[in-house]
Amino acid sequence: MNNILTIFQKEFKVFLRDRRTLFMIFVVPIVFYPLMFNVIGHFSSKNRNELKTTTFKVYLAPSVPVEFQQHFPEDAHIRVLETVSGDPETLLQDNKIQAVVTMADSLEIHYLSSERTSRTVAARLQKTAESYRDAVVTIRLKAAGLDEIAIRPFKIERKDVASKAKVSGMFLGRILPYMIIIMLFSGAMGFGLEASTGEKEKGTIATLLVSQASRSQIVLGKLLYVVAIEFLYGVLNVIGFVVAIGLQASTIEPGMAKKAGEAAAAGSGFAFSIMPQTFLLLLLLILPIALIAAALIIAIGSYAKSMKEGQTLFTPLLMLFILIGIISMTAPLKIPEYYFWIPVVNTSFSMQELLTFKFQFGHFLSTMLTTTGAAGVIIAITIWMFNRESIHFRS
Amino acid sequence: MIEAKNLKKHFKSRGKTVEALKGISFTARDGEVFGLLGPNGAGKTTTLRILSTMLSPTGGTAIVEGHDILKEKAAIRWEIGFLSTETGLYDRLTPDDTLKFFGKLAGMEAADIAKRADYLFEKLDLKKDRKRLISGFSTGMKQKVSIARALVHNPSVIVFDEPTNGLDVLTAKTVTDFLKEMRNEGKTVIISTHILSVVEKICDRFVIIDRGSIVAEGTLPELLKKYEAAELEDVFFRLVPERRDA
Numbered sequence: 001m002n003n004i005l006t007i008f009q010k011e012f013k014v015f016l017r018d019r020r021t022l023f024m025i026f027v028v029p030i031v032f033y034p035l036m037f038n039v040i041g042h043f044s045s046k047n048r049n050e051l052k053t054t055t056f057k058v059y060l061a062p063s064v065p066v067e068f069q070q071h072f073p074e075d076a077h078i079r080v081l082e083t084v085s086g087d088p089e090t091l092l093q094d095n096k097i098q099a100v101v102t103m104a105d106s107l108e109i110h111y112l113s114s115e116r117t118s119r120t121v122a123a124r125l126q127k128t129a130e131s132y133r134d135a136v137v138t139i140r141l142k143a144a145g146l147d148e149i150a151i152r153p154f155k156i157e158r159k160d161v162a163s164k165a166k167v168s169g170m171f172l173g174r175i176l177p178y179m180i181i182i183m184l185f186s187g188a189m190g191f192g193l194e195a196s197t198g199e200k201e202k203g204t205i206a207t208l209l210v211s212q213a214s215r216s217q218i219v220l221g222k223l224l225y226v227v228a229i230e231f232l233y234g235v236l237n238v239i240g241f242v243v244a245i246g247l248q249a250s251t252i253e254p255g256m257a258k259k260a261g262e263a264a265a266a267g268s269g270f271a272f273s274i275m276p277q278t279f280l281l282l283l284l285l286i287l288p289i290a291l292i293a294a295a296l297i298i299a300i301g302s303y304a305k306s307m308k309e310g311q312t313l314f315t316p317l318l319m320l321f322i323l324i325g326i327i328s329m330t331a332p333l334k335i336p337e338y339y340f341w342i343p344v345v346n347t348s349f350s351m352q353e354l355l356t357f358k359f360q361f362g363h364f365l366s367t368m369l370t371t372t373g374a375a376g377v378i379i380a381i382t383i384w385m386f387n388r389e390s391i392h393f394r395s
Numbered sequence: 396m397i398e399a400k401n402l403k404k405h406f407k408s409r410g411k412t413v414e415a416l417k418g419i420s421f422t423a424r425d426g427e428v429f430g431l432l433g434p435n436g437a438g439k440t441t442t443l444r445i446l447s448t449m450l451s452p453t454g455g456t457a458i459v460e461g462h463d464i465l466k467e468k469a470a471i472r473w474e475i476g477f478l479s480t481e482t483g484l485y486d487r488l489t490p491d492d493t494l495k496f497f498g499k500l501a502g503m504e505a506a507d508i509a510k511r512a513d514y515l516f517e518k519l520d521l522k523k524d525r526k527r528l529i530s531g532f533s534t535g536m537k538q539k540v541s542i543a544r545a546l547v548h549n550p551s552v553i554v555f556d557e558p559t560n561g562l563d564v565l566t567a568k569t570v571t572d573f574l575k576e577m578r579n580e581g582k583t584v585i586i587s588t589h590i591l592s593v594v595e596k597i598c599d600r601f602v603i604i605d606r607g608s609i610v611a612e613g614t615l616p617e618l619l620k621k622y623e624a625a626e627l628e629d630v631f632f633r634l635v636p637e638r639r640d641a
Contacts, residue, residue, distance in 0.1 A: 006499045010485070010492075017487040017528070203481025207544065210447045210477040211500045214469070389450050390407075 003213040007221025008228075011195055015229065021191075025233055029240030037244040047116075055079050056121040059088040061102040068101070071131040076124045092118075099125055107133075166357060172242070173355035177348040178325035179238055180286060185321045187233035188293035189314050192226045196301025197310040205392055219298060219386045223379065226294035227287075234286070281354055281364065288371035289347050292378055293321075299382040302391050328352060340366045343374035396460065396583055397423040397446060397552060403454035404441050404607075415441045417607040418455060423585045423600075425551075428578050430594045430601030431587040434635060438607040439587035440480065443556050446585070447477040460551055460583075473501070476550035480557045482537040483544075486530035490521055490540045493529070494547045501548035508547065515543040518573065535566030542570065546577075553577055553584045559593055571597050591627045603634055610634045 015021060055077045060068070062082075072078055084091055088100045092110060098121045100110040107129050111122035138148055162170075199205040208218060297314060304310035321344065328348035340346045346367040353359050385391050404416040416438045423429035431439040444450040446457055448468040457464045460474040484493060491512060498508035516522045519539040524532070529540060538558070546553070558574070559567040574597055578584050588594060594601050595615060603611040611618055611634055615627060622630045 002502075003500055006496065010488070010496045013492065014485055014487045202483070202485065203479065204483045204485060206444075206449060206479040206481070207477065207483040207497075207541075209449050210472060210475070211497060212469070212472050212502060212548075213500045393406075393444075393450070 003217040004221040004224060007213060007218060008224045011222060011225035025236060029236045033240040033244035051120050054117065056117060057081055057097040058099045058101060058121060058125065059084050059097050063103045064101050068128065068132050071128045071135065073124060073127060078121065078124065101125060169356045173352040174329050176238065176355060177328045177351040179241060180234055181289065181321055181325040181348060183234035183237045184230045184290050184293045185318050187230045188226055188297045189318060191229045192294060192297030193301045193307050193310045195222045195225060196298045197304045197307050201306060209392065215387045216383050219383050222298055223294050226297065227290045230290045230293060278354055282351060285347050285350055285367060288375045289344055291375040292344065295375065295378040295382045299385050302386050305394060324348060341370055343371040347371050396425050397585060398458040400457060401455035402442065402445060402452050402457060404445060404450065405453045415607050419609050421602050421609065421612060423583050425583050426578055426581045427599040428574055428584040428586065428597050430598035431604055432594050432601050433604035434589055437604040439604055440556055443554050443587055447475055447554050448472060474550055475552045475554050476545035478541055478545045478555040478558055480560060482541045484529050484537055484540055487528060489528055490516065490525045490543065493540060493544050497544050498547045503548060511547055511549065515546060519543055519569065535562050538562055538566065538570065542573065551582055553582055555586045557588055558586055559590065591631060595627055603631060605635045
């Protein structure tokens with residue numbers, strides 16, 4: 001055990017003296033994410049303001065009643081063209097005009113979904129058309145001596161009764177498992193390769209192999225270090241990401257992020273809604289996959305002759321785990337039970353359950369058992385590989 | 396003492412079997428510097444890696460300070476101080492950190508490591524640089540730190556692979572003088588080299604290895620007499636090309 005800790009301490013000391021690595025670990029998440037969301041927020045806000053003040057050109061066919069125009073929203077900024085030089089559909093395709101409205105049996109709004117301006121004006125014209133239709137209905141009802149209530153007996157309203165914590169939980173449940181898996185594996189790649197293949201590149205592996213530390217101790221010491229760094233890297237990135245979203249929510253496109261941001265701002269949001277026991281369970285879930293990532297990278301790093309070869313060998317695995325992360329973001333409505341018996345995949349779904357207040361102990365237990373078991377097997381294989389001399393002296 | 400008995404080593408490379416060692420035997424005694432002299436690819440490094448338990452032999456065995464390399468690897472690692480051809484140091488550690496790390500792995504107490512570090516840094520003229528990061532060191536200084544690292548646990552057998560390789564004359568002299576001192580302390584010193592003058596200056600006995608086999612063994616005067624040569628170079632060039640032509 002002493003030798004494992006000695007190797008861990010040495011690795012950590014080397015890590016703390018690398019300014020570039022420290023910059024990447026501590027400064028990038030704190031600076032990069034807020035900057036990224038600031039830039040996104042800035043351009044998103046700028047685009048919305050531009051759309052608010054832009055005047056859209058719309059061609060109304062002669063078949064469209066004149067009354068239609070009276071129902072334009074006040075801030076629609078629509079310039080009606082009653083005559084155009086050329087075919088209106090061609091002008092629309094060329095984005096010279098943003099929409100064409102015709103009326104026969106139905107009122108048709110022709111627009112280009114590939115153009116933002118055309119999409120925006122189409123939405124405004126849709127509202128206009130609905131308002132116009134309602135007005136026509138009202139006139140006809142009156143003419144028939146009927147009240148409007150005859151066809152609209154009640155109003156329909158949607159009220160969201162989800163607590164702010166639940167809204168932010170849903171948001172986090174979707175994005176955090178993905179982020180955590182990606183961060184653990186990408187963090188492992190950078191630091192694990194340095195700790196394994198780096199020994200070969202620096203020529204230090206021979207001195208370590210003839211030291212009094214056994215090869216199992218060397219693997220376990222490095223494993224401990226990589227797991228610690230993965231946690232540090234993962235936690236700092238996730239915190240940076242979540243804080244950046246919370247800070248910039250108001251400037252991002254209205255929707256999920258805004259709701260999550262409001263929840264955070266209200267003090268009951270995602271930043272504060274993770275209870276200590278939830279956090280502890282989350283860490284327990286992360287530990288086996290952190291071990292898997294660390295063991296895999298040390299196995300590959302010990303086999304590789306250079307950092308470049310190590311990166312090449314690990315990249316397909318990284319892609320696989322990114323795919324697993326994506327699966328968790330696009331989960332089916334009802335997650336099949338067997339998903340909770342597939343290592344790593346189950347971690348992602350169990351994290352999701354935990355964050356969305358749907359924690360199930362059975363799922364947690366099967367996740368811990370299978371993923372810890374898988375981690376144990378991969379660590380054993382890594383130690384077995386590290387004990388083979390052909391790994392260290394590959395020609 | 397080291398006793399190599401019919402050591403063989405085969406490597407598999409791209410489907411082919413390469414015989415790195417074809418059964419070599421020799422004895423390196425306490426209180427002597429024993430040399431493995433040979434051209435590149437002769438099998439010197441493989442021999443030293445087997446003796447230091449980094450590699451396992453395909454055949455034969457060796458006894459190091461009474462321990463069999465096949466059965467008592469852990470015990471042997473306590474007895475030997477190994478220096479590889481590469482300096483093998485961590486750039487972001489200081490010489491002090493390096494000795495602490497390897498001393499702790501050897502199970503030494505902090506006070507003993509400090510005492511040993513004082514002694515070694517004094518001997519190797521590293522005292523004033525002991526707290527500087529190794530990344531700023533010259534090749535010679537790095538080699539001195541490597542030597543201190545290999546000797547931190549005061550081993551009785553010293554296994555140095557090409558210890559003067561790439562060093563300037565002054566540093567090379569410091570290293571060879573230090574090896575002589577180790578010999579005088581009664582330690583078994585075994586080195587590999589392809590530099591003839593190193594053998595002439597410090598080796599009490601040596602073997603010439605070529606293509607995994609020993610082609611000559613003895614002291615310098617013995618070999619000069621046997622091959623009726625004036626210099627070691629004559630002996631070396633007579634033996635090594637003869638085998639290549641065979």
